[in-house]
Amino acid sequence: MSAGFADIDWARPWLASIEARGRRWQTAALAGHGDYLASLNEDAAAAGHVTGRGKRLAFIAQDELPAGASYEGHIAQTGRVPTRHNLHDFFNAAMWFAYPRIKAALNARQAGQIDALGIGPTRGGVRDALTLFDENAVFFACADASLGDALRGFCWRTLFIDERAAWGTRCEARVFGHALLEKLVAPYKACTGHAWIVDVPARYFALDDVARRAVLDEIVSERIRGEPLESRAFAPLPVLGVPGWWDANASPDFYDDASVFRPGRRARGC
Structure with a gap:
């Protein structure tokens, strides 16, 4: 399933900053989820970026997120970003490379809010703004x-x-x-x-x-x-x-x- 990856138009000016890496990921994503995750992790290993608590950035399939674990908390604690085979998570991954400090700062604050307040039916004002x-x-x-x-x-x-x-x-x-x-x-x-x-x-x-x-x-x-x-x-x-x-x-x-x-x-x- 291509999940819309073929529809990305790299001529759009708002995509210029991520085009070079994005085209490679697009090709991998069209081949399958495994190829896509491998491409993400190859780039992550080369870049050496970290998540909110200094853990090396990596990408895993969504179903590897442990039951009951919070998404942001898991990323902060392990460095591993649960990633689905869709456009939403494709662009999320792209931002980890385009703006690694910003993504890490957002993750750190989200994880801090989760530590302080737990996971409830609503996120609360700060987490809403961060999201x-x-x-x-x-x-x-x-x-x-x-x-x-x-x-x-x-x-x-x-x-x-x-x-x-x-x-x-x-x-x-x-x-x-x-x-x-x-x-x-x-x-x-x-x-x-x-x-x-x-x-x-x-x-x-x-x-x-x-x-x-x-x-x-x-x-x-x-x-x-x-x-x-x-x-x-x-x-x-x-x-x-x-x-x-x-x-x-x-x-x-x-x-x-x-x-x-x-x-x-x-x-x-x-």
């Missing part, structure tokens, strides 16, 4: 505070039309959430991420892709470890509105759809 981050976050790297303010304020015309030239020079978006990446295999206009605004220096935009990811990995992982985290810290970002990510958004009329680019209560100052 939302892991599943649906988009990094909005910004060297101009006014652009971050425009995003927070639902000022879509400012962000996407008036300041269109700022994209790639003073701001950019990078999809992190693996559930969001799964949705974007079949993109639709209303597809919306939870933007996490990251202040970066102007020199960030002179760096190559690898260096930019390293900067974000360091800054964001430190924030996750040290800051209170709650769901309202995010700003909604309709991802197909990002300039260069969808042909139709070259027309300003694209942003007139209020069902997607909602004004919000904070848009009065735009």
Whole structure:
């Protein structure tokens, strides 16, 4: 069963950072779950990344997760990430390589919450926010505070039309959430991420892709470890509105759809 792997379009700009490794994994996944896990573990052994409590990263089949064990707790304690043969877990694994510090920091906080509060019928506010981050976050790297303010304020015309030239020079978006990446295999206009605004220096935009990811990995992982985290810290970002990510958004009329680019209560100052 291919589980949709054949449908990945590597020409999509939001996949550029993971394309090289992703193509190899895609080929392995199409051959079967065993080949796929072997490919993941070959890369994990070479990279030497660790999970939330310093255990070497590895990948196992979902059915190897012991009965009664929590997913995040198992990863923190053993380093082994239970992985199904589907797109959701494919993109989760990709983020362990694209942003290893961030994934480890998220895992450490999740495991800490589980240690403190146990596993109940609900996750609680902190775990909900951590899960939302892991599943649906988009990094909005910004060297101009006014652009971050425009995003927070639902000022879509400012962000996407008036300041269109700022994209790639003073701001950019990078999809992190693996559930969001799964949705974007079949993109639709209303597809919306939870933007996490990251202040970066102007020199960030002179760096190559690898260096930019390293900067974000360091800054964001430190924030996750040290800051209170709650769901309202995010700003909604309709991802197909990002300039260069969808042909139709070259027309300003694209942003007139209020069902997607909602004004919000904070848009009065735009």
